[in-house]
Amino acid sequence: MDAPLQPRTYTLKEAVTILHRSGGAEEANRITRHIRHWTFLDLLIPEGDKHTGTGRAREYRVEEIYRAAALLELAKWRVPVTVLADTFRQFTADFEKEWMLAVDGKKDIYVTMTWSDGLTVWNIAAGKPELFMLKDPAAESGLGGPASAIVINLTSVLRGLRF
Numbered sequence: 001m002d003a004p005l006q007p008r009t010y011t012l013k014e015a016v017t018i019l020h021r022s023g024g025a026e027e028a029n030r031i032t033r034h035i036r037h038w039t040f041l042d043l044l045i046p047e048g049d050k051h052t053g054t055g056r057a058r059e060y061r062v063e064e065i066y067r068a069a070a071l072l073e074l075a076k077w078r079v080p081v082t083v084l085a086d087t088f089r090q091f092t093a094d095f096e097k098e099w100m101l102a103v104d105g106k107k108d109i110y111v112t113m114t115w116s117d118g119l120t121v122w123n124i125a126a127g128k129p130e131l132f133m134l135k136d137p138a139a140e141s142g143l144g145g146p147a148s149a150i151v152i153n154l155t156s157v158l159r160g161l162r163f
Helices: 012-019 025-040 062-076 081-085 090-093 096-106 137-141 154-157
Strands: 008-012 059-063 110-116 119-126 148-153
Touching: 008 012, 008 148, 012 025, 012 062, 025 062, 059 062, 062 110, 062 148, 062 154, 090 096, 096 110, 096 119, 096 154, 110 154, 148 154
Parallel strands: none
Antiparallel strands: 008 059, 110 119, 110 148
């Protein structure tokens, strides 16, 4: 009997090739640095060891490449990694069905992220974005500023991947 097929994994270099759009070396270097940093912060989880040592490449499942694409979009809009660190993996796990709809590409799936000091709220919706605002509790006390929000079309972001 044949052994069950293992899911396809991609090396860091292959992941960068899938994720970068311009084909330029500068963008490839930037994406490589981002992926390494996000792996260190556990925003992306490689197969096997996180610290592989010299001569052994990290391997990433396709789901991690989807996450990396969303993280790249958020980074493009300067969403602080400290805001993502506590909530991003849980958000992607909680809305796995919606992520797969975005991967399928037949329906626009919008991700809304709103954050303020100490609070991050995610939402995901099909067809049209659902924007909501947080009232920043720190703003009332005079210690912080207003909440920030971003909406990304996850379907569009994933459509740009070159597998």
